[in-house]
Amino acid sequence: MIRAIAFSVYPAKDLAESRRFYEETLLLKPDHIACEGRWVEYDVAGATFAITDLNEKAEAGKGGAVAFEVDDLDRTLEQLKAASAAIIEDAFETPVCRMAVVADPAGNELILHKRK
Numbered sequence: 001m002i003r004a005i006a007f008s009v010y011p012a013k014d015l016a017e018s019r020r021f022y023e024e025t026l027l028l029k030p031d032h033i034a035c036e037g038r039w040v041e042y043d044v045a046g047a048t049f050a051i052t053d054l055n056e057k058a059e060a061g062k063g064g065a066v067a068f069e070v071d072d073l074d075r076t077l078e079q080l081k082a083a084s085a086a087i088i089e090d091a092f093e094t095p096v097c098r099m100a101v102v103a104d105p106a107g108n109e110l111i112l113h114k115r116k
Contacts, residue, residue: 001076006069006097006113007041007048015040015053022051034095067111073098076112
């Protein structure tokens with residue numbers, strides 16, 4: 001079902017300010033920038049850390065989210081639906097992956113991710 005952590009992401013209230021912090025203070029180098037500059041990824045020792053202002057529902061300062069890489073997104077979603085898990089956002093496509101968002105019992109959002 002889950003193979004790895006695909007990425008972790010923090011919401012940014014002010015993306016330019018967040019980029020200055022991560023790039024000038026922590027000296028991270030952008031590895032990939034997408035969505036007209038609103039999604040910025042950094043490679044940190046082989047793991048992907050991202051910042052974004054794309055998710056209007058995410059509240060900056062309240063913590064990030066983790067994306068789990070799965071073998072089969074559709075099968076995983078079927079299993080979660082059968083277990084009555086809360087599906088926040090059903091499967092959707094991006095240029096590099098398919099993903100969905102579910103919630104754990106405490107309401108924390110988890111991203112299920114399948115690279116293309």
